Amino acid sequence: MGDPVWTQLLARIGSADQVEELRSLRDQVHEQMEALLPTRPVEQFNDYLNEMHDAVISRAVALAETQMARMGMGSPPVPYAYLLFGSGGRKEQTLSSDQDSGVVYEDPVSDSAKVKQYFKQLTDIIVGNLQTSGYPPCEGNVLSNNSEWCLSLSEWRAKLGHWFEEPAWESVRYLLIVADGRGVYGNQDLVDAFKDCFFTDMLNHPIIVRRMLENTMRHKVLLGVFGHLLKERYGADAGSLDIKYGAYIPMVNSIRLMSIHKGIRETATLERIKRLVQTGVLPEADARQYEQAFRIFLRLRLMTTERMENGFYANNGKISSSKLTKEMADELKSSLRIGKRLQRLVMKKTMGRLM
Structure with missing residues (x-):
């Protein structure tokens, strides 16, 4: 490298x-x-x-x-x-x-x-x-x-x-x-x-925008009401954390929807965040928090279990909670709280456009 x-x-x-x-x-x-x-x-x-x-x-x-x-x-x-x-x-x-x-x-x-x-x-x-x-x-x-x-x-x-x-x-x-x-x-x-x-x-179809919001919000972050990490409860992955769908995808979806509304054509999430600052959608201080949270999600997603299945590289997006140090778990919890806040912001901004 x-x-x-x-x-x-x-x-x-x-x-x-x-x-x-x-x-x-x-x-x-x-x-x-x-x-x-x-x-x-x-x-x-x-x-x-x-x-x-x-x-x-x-x-x-x-x-x-x-x-x-x-x-x-x-x-x-x-x-x-x-x-x-x-x-x-x-x-x-x-x-x-x-x-x-x-x-x-x-x-x-x-x-x-x-x-x-x-x-x-x-x-x-x-x-x-x-x-x-x-x-x-x-x-x-x-x-x-x-x-x-x-x-x-x-x-x-x-x-x-x-x-x-x-x-x-x-x-x-x-x-x-x-x-x-x-x-x-x-x-x-x-x-x-x-x-x-x-x-x-895109913006000529408000019904589609509403449906996009519903799709964007369907994946919830893996943080419980008492601030604890929500682990897989059953099967071979019991005790693991679904980093892909419980951390990474909720933030990807939120940033993507905000970017679509502004006509932003960049596709990478961090690039989209930078453009959202440039277009005045996100304050720089908030954007820095979103960027840092996303970097943590990226690293944890890269750490999820890799395996070979029928000659193909495969990954289910989950990581054993035992792989996380206390510091990493605390960083993940903090980042998930930021992710929840971002979802609330997207909901507020999108619904405001549709009223």
Whole structure:
């Protein structure tokens, strides 16, 4: 990390000729970074870790293009961009990560069916490459080879418009997924146009805004009414703390909703907080507290149990409470109180807009 060995590993990822080589290099980086986690500032560690994921994913896409050419399918018929959603879109992946992805491509001038077939074949190869590299497919099928998430720009515009007009729970969930989207490979102008489709209509649909608030508030922080940490009570994870859904996700959701309202296009949570200060939504003193709380959530989330399942890196977002020192537990409690305060602020600001 910041040394010649790290730089060399990234360079080797960027020039890998085989998917199996990508997996081997990712394994090397994984081992190196797992050992360095306790000694590095969390933001620095997070930045380097996500740089590694971006490098592996980008190379997997490039190798898929090469394979398509070898199969006689030629180069991409129109410009396109490969999109990441979820923690990948927010640049907040852990050592393990699944595939939350999509594609936007330029509207073809002719033979749209042939173009669509090309991208179907390409994304099938990409998904396979990433599986070989240790990334399992998204359980919710938000995946680039799903025809619902691999569309031309005009098709995306129509789909987003439909989701905005339809206040169903699934539509709102998909819109929040799109809000975290960013391009990791390909044409950035298409990514910008894709995000334009989202932000142009956002504030014209107050019902959707209300539904987004409901979605944002559904995950509660793992702090009891008496200030104690709420541990898992049953099963194999009994006694553990759900850092992902009881600490990290509530803050991600709150900051995301505030950012959407202001048209902020940054996707990383800490970047969004900085922009919320710049736009006058958050006072600097409050923002510093939110940033510090989020850094603690990030570090604890990176400490959650990593394991291998069927050849994939996996992580359920939970950590054994025995891994926390008293100081860490106290920091977590303090940060969760800040997270609760943020949720109340988001509720107040959003409901104020809807009155």
